[in-house]
Amino acid sequence: MEIKIGIQNIGREIILESNKDADEVAKLVAEALADGKQLRLEDEKGRQVIVPSAVIGYVELGAQEPRRVGFGAL
Secondary structure (H helix, E strand, O other), X not given: OEEEEEEOOOOOEEEEEOOOOHHXXXXXXXXXXXXXXXXXXXXXXXXXXXXXXXXXXXXXXXXXXXXXXXXXXX
């Protein structure tokens, strides 16, 4: 699933691919915002992204869909 995180006063987004489902990511975001701590997410390759919750502008969760393989349109 693709996750986009918008940071306040910065024009670029943080974009990562995660194996977690949308509900789990939404719960992590809600906890980080409620506690005023940092949002920690891990991407598909095991890299961690840490964002202070005070600077989060928005979090966009993409739809989960299986990866497509091949060149033809089916």
